[in-house]
Amino acid sequence: MKDRLAIELKDVSVSYLHNKKGIHSLKDFFTKGDLISPFEKKVVLEDVNLRVFEGQSMGILGRNGEGKSTLLRTIAGIMKPDKGICEVHVEISPLLALGVGLELELTGIENIKIYLALSNCYSSATIKSKIDEIAAFSELSLEQLKLPIKMYSTGMLSRLAFSTVMATEPKLLMIDEVLAVGDKGFQEKCKKKIHEMKQCGVTILFVSHNPDEVLEICERGICLKEGRIVCDGSAQQAVDEYNKLFV
Amino acid sequence: MHNMTLPNRQLIYFLVYKNLQLKYKHSMLGFMWSFLHPFFYLLIFNFVFSKAFSQIEHYSLFVISGLIFWVYFSGSCNSLSQTFIRNAQLIKSLNVNKILYALSEQGAELFGFLSGFILFLILMIYLGMPLQWNILWIIPIILLFSIFCLALGLILASLNVFFRDIGILWNTLNPALFYLSPIAYSIDIIPLEYRLYFKLNPIYHFLFVIRNVLYEGISPSFIHLVYCTVITTITLLLGVLIYRKTNNGFISNL
Numbered sequence: 443m444k445d446r447l448a449i450e451l452k453d454v455s456v457s458y459l460h461n462k463k464g465i466h467s468l469k470d471f472f473t474k475g476d477l478i479s480p481f482e483k484k485v486v487l488e489d490v491n492l493r494v495f496e497g498q499s500m501g502i503l504g505r506n507g508e509g510k511s512t513l514l515r516t517i518a519g520i521m522k523p524d525k526g527i528c529e530v531h532v533e534i535s536p537l538l539a540l541g542v543g544l545e546l547e548l549t550g551i552e553n554i555k556i557y558l559a560l561s562n563c564y565s566s567a568t569i570k571s572k573i574d575e576i577a578a579f580s581e582l583s584l585e586q587l588k589l590p591i592k593m594y595s596t597g598m599l600s601r602l603a604f605s606t607v608m609a610t611e612p613k614l615l616m617i618d619e620v621l622a623v624g625d626k627g628f629q630e631k632c633k634k635k636i637h638e639m640k641q642c643g644v645t646i647l648f649v650s651h652n653p654d655e656v657l658e659i660c661e662r663g664i665c666l667k668e669g670r671i672v673c674d675g676s677a678q679q680a681v682d683e684y685n686k687l688f689v
Numbered sequence: 690m691h692n693m694t695l696p697n698r699q700l701i702y703f704l705v706y707k708n709l710q711l712k713y714k715h716s717m718l719g720f721m722w723s724f725l726h727p728f729f730y731l732l733i734f735n736f737v738f739s740k741a742f743s744q745i746e747h748y749s750l751f752v753i754s755g756l757i758f759w760v761y762f763s764g765s766c767n768s769l770s771q772t773f774i775r776n777a778q779l780i781k782s783l784n785v786n787k788i789l790y791a792l793s794e795q796g797a798e799l800f801g802f803l804s805g806f807i808l809f810l811i812l813m814i815y816l817g818m819p820l821q822w823n824i825l826w827i828i829p830i831i832l833l834f835s836i837f838c839l840a841l842g843l844i845l846a847s848l849n850v851f852f853r854d855i856g857i858l859w860n861t862l863n864p865a866l867f868y869l870s871p872i873a874y875s876i877d878i879i880p881l882e883y884r885l886y887f888k889l890n891p892i893y894h895f896l897f898v899i900r901n902v903l904y905e906g907i908s909p910s911f912i913h914l915v916y917c918t919v920i921t922t923i924t925l926l927l928g929v930l931i932y933r934k935t936n937n938g939f940i941s942n943l
Contacts, residue, residue, distance in 0.1 A: 458941035459938040481938070518782075520780075534784060536783050544778060545711070545778070545779075552710065556707055559700055560785060
């Protein structure tokens with residue numbers, strides 16, 4: 443399966459519309475800003491070329507704010523590139539990032555239901571079995587799942603998010619630094635699950651600041667610097683490049 | 690694969706459910722508020738204005754027929770203006786057509802409105818509403834009015850992402866628009882030379898056809914129905930245009 447393209451990015455540039463001089467209100471707009479273009483573009487990714495094959499697992503390394511999350515969002519189709527082509531040939535799953543996509547006022551179960559609905563899973567029988575599956579994997583009790591998730595700890599939130607995304611059976615798994623907050627037992631469990639998914643041919647994009655984790659999970663790695671890919675090779679090469687950033 | 694839009698009924702249903710849950714989560718009376726809120730207003734207006742506007746026959750019925758639609762309108766615009774901000778987390782993690790968040794917000798508002806409307810129908814019959822087949826005209830009028838609210842809400846919601854004071858500004862102008870709309874009074878008290886300006890208010894035309902049906906018990910004036918349709922179409926086109934122009938920039942400003 444490794445010869446089939448899963449993701450292909452050609453000369454992709456992505457930018458944020460950035461408020462000039464911190465304009466957030468109309469008052470600022472009239473007093474500080476120039477009236478014609480209150481927004482300026484801040485380029486986050488520049489001319490990124492990337493080909494990921496089905497079943498590959500790739501680590502994405504780089505300092506804070508160098509475009510790792512933006513890269514994932516672009517691949518997930520949440521952000522549109524300004525130029526270049528981004529093609530994804532596998533089914534896209536929700537992005538797995540901390541605190542993202544959860545409604546704090548609602549209970550765990552309600553959040554799961556919305557998430558499943560957003561990932562095209564509707565029949566009530568499936569939803570019921572998925573909830574059991576999620577409860578079992580996350581080790582959250584039914585009582586805890588019936589609480590509004592604003593009462594959850596960070597670790598519980600990441601358990602819920604990880605288990606829910608796993609239950610949607612993604613073909614492309616994008617993980618953005620969620621493993622860091624779970625306790626040791628759950629981290630091990632997640633890594634085991636990720637390895638299982640690798641066996642099944644799931645494509646994995648893994649953002650982490652922990653080089654050991656990247657080496658453990660990924661065979662391939664890229665390193666981002668100022669919105670460009672400065673290293674694309676084996677996981678070990680990317681980790682070496684990443685470590686060089688901090689010398 | 691990349692533009693996975695999901696124009697899915699089920700998804701809208703789930704999001705509507707979510708919005709309703711959030712809206713009434715911490716209130717004991719829950720859905721009853723969609724009845725009680727306009728009802729308290731009715732009591733106040735009845736107390737304050739019924740003597741002043743004694744020339745209006747069945748004053749309570751006159752007020753309530755306009756008031757419930759006003760509450761629906763201002764409630765919709767208010768919650769729609771916040772919809773993208775409130776769903777920021779979902780928008781940032783899922784590739785779903787963002788217009789669905791606005792649609793589901795309006796759906797939740799419509800649901801609340803209708804559940805209150807049924808109770809008001811009973812009250813209005815008690816207050817002397819003529820019960821005739823003409824009343825069925827209210828169904829297409831509600832539909833048209835809902836689309837108008839959605840369209841205006843979409844404009845507010847899209848702009849509010851970039852300038853948060855759009856929402857605040859709207860809340861400030863809201864009472865002014867209320868008193869400029871003939872809800873508690875009839876347009877007959879406005880001097881003729883100013884009446885044209887009052888007719889520039891889109892709400893006026895909707896109130897006209899609503900009162901035709903609910904207050905006078907006749908079929909709605911054709912020309913006002915045309916006005917309403919034209920207003921709704923223009924607002925909707927404008928709303929979709931503004932949304933299209935702005936929605937790619939949402940993520941960077943949420």
